[in-house]
Amino acid sequence: MDIQQATTQITQATSLKALEDLRIHYLGQSGEVTKQLQALGQLPPEERKARGAELNQIKTQLQTVITAQKTKLEEAELAAQLAEQAVDVTLPASPHFVGRIHPLTAAMEEIAAALKTLGFVHAYGPEVETDDYNFTKLNLPAHHPARQDQDTFYLNPFNTDGHKYLLRTQTSNVQVRTLEAHQPPFRVMGIGRVYRRDYDLTHTPQFHQVEGMMVEKGTNFAHMKGVLTEFLRLFFGKSLKTRIRPHYFPFTEPSAEMDMECQACKGQGCRVCKHSGWVEILGCGMVHRNVLAVGGLKVDEHPGFAFGAGVERLAMLKYGVPDLRLFFESHAAFVQQYGKPPVAAS
Ligand SMILES: [Zn+2]
Known part of the structure; x- marks a missing residue:
């Protein structure tokens, strides 16, 4: 070889x-x-x-x-092998999907933050409530005609405790529960779900309300207007023209509705404000003497005011959401467009 x-x-x-x-x-x-x-x-x-x-x-x-x-x-x-498996660290990273905060959640957080600045603290009221706390103690006795304005979900009356149970139609039950449990002065807010048998373009069977109540010696109607105007300024992040119109609510006297200048047209008149230049934003009034009496309070000694607003309405006006139903349809694209970026963890 x-x-x-x-x-x-x-x-x-x-x-x-x-x-x-x-x-x-x-x-x-x-x-x-x-x-x-x-x-x-x-x-x-x-x-x-x-x-x-x-x-x-x-x-x-x-x-x-x-x-x-x-x-x-x-x-x-x-x-x-090493050359084939080499990582090019200069390549751009693949896109990373980051979720956003649902506009309703964002609105509720921002409402709470604005009211907290004005001295309001959270108060609790249950979603499954008795007829007493949802209506009677709010100056809406049985057969009061205003009860019919709120189509109520009643629960099966199998209870043996003598109470009629329902899904609360308003966050105002928070007022009654606060008056019963605490002594003034207090400023409380209740933010949460409410339920009504209603479903069309502008109504959903479940929606959200924010409720506020301030009871302090010497409180008057002017304080109410001042606090509410400041609340709207804090929530919307700018000074807004507001006006107050007389209205009727069973649980306040006198009662009013507050409008703010339409942001879509700056008061010029457009489709959003039905060409009036104003949009209705909340209901308010001085706490009715019959409601104060639930907490053993007298209107001359402990006057107060209360207000309520729809969270969806506030969110629609602030973020420009065009349709109420979008809030409840769980489309990821909706949350991406109108939601708030999450705060980066630190
Ligand atoms: Zn307008």
Whole structure:
């Protein structure tokens, strides 16, 4: 065999598989060198020693060349693998989807923050309420005609405690519960879900209200207008023209509705404000003496005012949401467009 040719073949092997084939060809059990070593016995003794030494040298030489080539091929393979799996840190990252805060949640947080600035604290009223707290104690006795304005979801009257249960139609139950449990002075807010049997373009069976009540010695109608105007300025982030119109609510006397200048047309008149330049924003009034009496208070000693507004309405006006129903249809695109970016965790 030609040692020079074998060495050339080995150093030119381009894969580990080809190299292994060559190793088997020369040094394997039936390889060329192995066969010649096995054939040594047939040689005359005087030639055997020299030939044996020569063959062993060839074997060692080939093994050395094979090992060197194997190392070389393995290194090349590893380098190729590393090059293929390399990460280019200069590439732009793939887009990362970040959710947004639902506009209703955002509105409720912003309402609470504005009222907190004015000294109001959260107060609680349950969503499953009794007829007493939702109506009677708010100066709406049974058969009062105003009860019919609020189509009520009554719950199955299987209770044995004598109460008629319902889903609250207004957050005003918070007023009654506060008056019963606390002594003035207090400024409380109640923000949450309310329910009415109503569904059309501008009504949903479940919506949200914010309720506020301030009872303090010396409180009068002017304080109410001042606090509410400031609340709207804080919530909308700018000074707004407001006006107050007389209205009727059973639980306040006198009662009023507050309008603010239409933001869509700056008071010029448009479709949003039905061409009046004003949009109705909340109901308010001085707490009725019959409601104060629930807490054992007298209107001369502890006057107060209360107000209520629809959270959806405030959110629609602030964020420009065109349709009430969008709030409840769970479209991700709606939240992406009108929602608020989350505050980055710090
Ligand atoms: Zn307008």
